Amino acid sequence: MSERKPGDALKSIASLWYRRVRRVFIGIASLYALAVILVMTPLIQTHVLYAHYIDFLSFTKFNHPEHYGLAPGKTVNLRLTSADNTSIGAWFVFSDPFYQQLPYPPPANRDFSFPRQELISTAVKQAPTILFLHGNTGTRAHHLRTVLYTAFTARLKANVFVIDYRGFGDSEGHPTVHGVSQDARAGWDYLISQGTKPEDILILGHSLGTAIAALLSAELSSEGIRPRGTVLMSPFSSVRTLIDQYYLFGCLPLLKPLSLIPLAPRMISWSLVHRFDTLTLVPGIKSSVLIVHADDDKDIPVSHASAIFDAFLQPYLPSSPRFPENPFSHQEWDNYTAQDTLRTVIRKDVVATINVEGYAVYEEMQPSVVAKESRKVALLRTERGGHDIGRVEGVHDAIGHMFNFY
Structure with a gap:
């Protein structure tokens, strides 16, 4: 062997x-x-x-908003019809000042007729209304969203109107870019039908909802309609x-x-x-815009918010210089740095920057640019807040001050 x-x-x-x-x-x-x-x-x-099917086993009872932390009689469950006859679900949440002047306890709602539905047309005349366009996953009853309704109705003293896009919650159909855009417009049209003035409606989108908010805002601008403003929380550029x-x-x-x-x-x-491509919509959006993003957002990098903000500034800035490819000469590098420096200098004349240590960097158009544009555009970059940045009280304050809720 x-x-x-x-x-x-x-x-x-x-x-x-x-x-x-x-x-x-x-x-x-x-x-x-x-x-x-x-x-x-x-x-x-x-x-x-x-991600609209993730909540399909939750058996959400939209006729019982109080099951999700909202005060009894403060929220009205509604059905809307989009332009293509798709039926979608929605909630109208009364502002705290309006709700607190109503009789307590609220009237019985045994047949889910929501008797306070008839008060919506009065409520929208007494306070601004936030048209809330939520992100993917879940429904209008998701706990991360109901806490926002509570905050907005209390801290901003605004009504909140939130829709579930087709395919979400109790809404019919399947989501598409055109379809969810129609659903957002159905929400806007409902508020107008109740006597709400365009300048009393703030369009607010979060995550996926920012792309839908941009679509709606651009569509309204093309029709010469200017809402109170547009808020993009945790947006993506495309x-x-x-x-x-x-x-x-x-x-x-x-x-x-x-x-x-x-x-x-x-x-x-x-x-x-x-x-979805918000960057291409920027030239068509004529309302004031507030972009909000957290540096520690793990879902969507904050660079998307910066890119959208820079797109609004583009008419006033030189084009971003292209980084030279390797191998590059000293002359090419000098040209690049010179152009980049020039853009930085001009940007300071266009944008005012405030650094709130330990909280955020706030950038907004200089007053001279605001006068030319007849609107404001601002970017709030917080150090913390994650993807669900709407829970940050400082964000509510930024919205309140910029859009005259205070």
Whole structure:
């Protein structure tokens, strides 16, 4: 019987480790390819972007708003009809000053007729109304949203009108870019039908809702209608950019490796079904705009908010210089730094910046620019707040001061 040489044992171990490492890399590559394929699948795109089915087993009782922390008789459950006859659900929440002057306890609501529905037309004449356009996942009854209604009705003394887009909650249909835009317009039209003046309606969107808010605001602007303003909380500049910057499990770049493959990024763009793109809407939005984002937002990078704010400033600034490609000469680098410095200097003449230490950086158009635009545009970047930044009291204050709720 022949003896095995020590070198043979080492080769066997190396071969075993090679096979194992190869299997791991093949597994990772296969999972990555599957993730990319799923991203390019329309059905998956819809369910990931809107996440509207996540709450389908919650059996939410929209006829009982008090079950979700709202005061009895303060909220009216409604049905609206969009332009394409899709029926959607909505809540109208009375402002605290209006609600507190009503008789207590509220009248019985055994048949869910909501007798205080007839008071909506009076309430909208006594206080401004926030048209709230929520983000993906869940419904208008989600606890992270009801706390905002409570805050807005108390701290801003405003009514809140919130809709569930098609496919969400008790609303019919399936979400699409055009469809949810119609739903937002149905919410606006309902408030107008109740006697609300456009200047008394603040359009406020959060996350996915910021893209829908931008669509509605741009549509109204094209019709010569100017609301009280538009608030974009935790916005994204476009779905395409968001996907480019998305990290699986918070650490694995989803699409960046594809940039090395010719035409691959373009294929991803072609495959997108829901093409929300707030940046392209900026020139068409004529109302005052407040953009709010937290630096510690783990879902959407704060760079999206900065990009949107800069898009509003673009008519007053030189174009952003393009970083020279390697290898670059001293002359190319000097040109780049000179252009970047010039843009920074001019930006200071266009934007006033206030640094509130330990809280946020607040930027807004200088008074001279506000006079030319006949509106304000501002960016509030808080140090903390996460993705659900609407819970931060300082955000309420920024909204209150900018849009004259105080």
